[in-house]
Amino acid sequence: MRIDLFSIFPEYFAPVHLSLLGKAHETGLVDVHVHDLRDWTHDAHRTVDDTPYGGGAGMVMMPTVWGEALDEVIAECSAGQDQDVAQRRVLAITTPSGIPLTQATARNLTNVDQLMIACGRYEGIDQRVADHYRASGVEVLEYSIGDYVLNGGEVAALVLVEAVTRLLDGFMGNPQSLEEESHENGLLEYPTYTKPRSWRDIEVPDVLLSGDHGRIERWRRDLSLKRTLERRPDLIAQLQYEDLDSADKEFLATRGHLVTPSGHHAVSIRVAQAHDGEPLAALAARTFPDACPNFLSDEAIAAFIGDQLSPQACARFIAQPERYRVLVAEIDGELGGYTLSIIGEDAIEKDMVRPGRIEASDAYLSKCYTDSAWRGSGLAGALLEAAVADVEASNTAPRLVLATNTGNLRAQKFYKKHGFKKKARRTFNVGGVMNSDVVLVRNLTVR
Incomplete structure (x- = not known):
């Protein structure tokens, strides 16, 4: 040249x-x-x-x-x-x-x-x-x-x-x-460190000393995304859906930014308010059937929704934050996802209690759903982690328990990726039809 x-x-x-x-x-x-x-x-x-x-x-x-x-x-x-x-x-x-x-x-x-x-x-x-x-x-x-x-x-x-x-x-x-380096993949570069390990009371991050190359790569990628989001949001807006992996999208969703095949959206994950009751019930009615096994009839599903997820039931959940913790994801003025957690005494039903592994006083994640338009955007993971943090801040339960249908392997994989481990099985009544569920548990940070 x-x-x-x-x-x-x-x-x-x-x-x-x-x-x-x-x-x-x-x-x-x-x-x-x-x-x-x-x-x-x-x-x-x-x-x-x-x-x-x-x-x-x-x-x-x-x-x-x-x-x-x-x-x-x-x-x-x-x-x-x-x-x-x-x-x-x-x-x-x-x-x-x-x-x-x-x-x-x-x-x-x-x-x-x-x-x-x-x-x-x-x-x-x-x-x-x-x-x-x-x-x-x-x-x-x-x-x-x-x-x-x-x-x-x-x-x-x-x-x-x-x-x-x-x-x-x-x-x-x-x-x-x-x-x-910065800009080569559309992002700013992650922070870098060298010897000595400690300088003026500032330590090199432990992850860089762990020898776990997978963790190091993920940490660097997350810091790169974080820096770019904070310093150059214009670059984030240019990212393409296909260039991001699931962890990237979840990281951005956790920080209020959704990337989908159709474009970019701002998302706010917050505690549900009284005015969210009816739209929450509509969202719950749309999303609950997606998690049901094929053998469940439309009548059984409708009966469960009418009994457990009606506007009145959702209003009751929202009105009792000391017992029910409801988080919603608001996107473009509409609810796109939600979680429902139960805390306090006897939050876990008796048929799920396993002494030493699952106790009645543990917290229970009853629902974690997103609308179909937002699946694959990282929103579900962001909502789940927000629910975990909310439960940790709201009570002293040492564990968070959930149950999902044994045939829903996609959901089981998702929860295991987020630190939940299989601990038991149970049967669950949906509109008069008994279902077999896997019970998973994640340890919480007691505050």
Whole structure:
């Protein structure tokens, strides 16, 4: 790759001969040429600018000087190339009004044969320079490195040179480092640590010392998501559903952000209020049948819903938070999921009690459901973890118990993933029909 830098301050580009970029130049991986724009002037003062047409403050760099400089360098580069082979030539112009420079842009430029970077000064370069070369078949990139203004484009030029060249094959000593850094996967990079383990009473996170590579990878991914959500929510909004695994989506859902195949949504997981009674009952009626085995009749399911999940029953649950803990997930003004936990004395029915493993005073997770539109978005896991935290904060039960149909293997896998372990079986009456359930338990943090 040939790189041509044009500036009225060519000394600014001394850093191109340093570090890895300098080595790449020495080995021929990149061929860097620095040009003094004033070499193409024809007056005693070596003038490169003039007053703007239409009036206004400042001076504008003249197209005549730029045209001569670019024409000569393009001709020089073309003279040494095979004319039968198409060459990709890009003119990059630094300007605060350009498109933001991104990692994707830098990667796109790695297959360029000649990259020319025009460093503007004063009020910028006459617009006709960009227009002329674009019309002449040169690929023109007008770019910015941020929403601020500098005295000149030299800093932005160095940024572009380093952003592009470090992505070239053979530039980095360890190519894997490129895969893990910020922006390469659309996220900011996770925090990094090195020796010593303790510095000024700040310890290296224990997970990094565990030797468990799976846990370390998950921790880093979560911190990367967290940083990006907090610092660059615009990047989160660009994430695609298929690029996230289930743990990613649950992590984001826990922090109020749902990613679905249809787009992004804000979600609020909160304690249910009195006005949620009827919409909660409607949600419960929609979602309960999805967890029922095929042999249950519509009549049996309807009978259970009418008895256990009616608007009156839901209103009663919401009105007694000392006994029933109801959390709802609100998305776009509608309820999309809920949990119902029972706490206090005799929260566990007698047929589930197993002395030493399950006690009557344990907490009971009766319901954890999401609407079909939100399945696969991580909402169910976020709701479940919110329910666990709510139960831990609301009472002193050492365990949270739940039951799910023995044939519902998907639900069992989901709960086991969240720390629940099989402890027993029970029978459960749904509309007069007896069902066989697996009973699972998760230990709680007693507060």
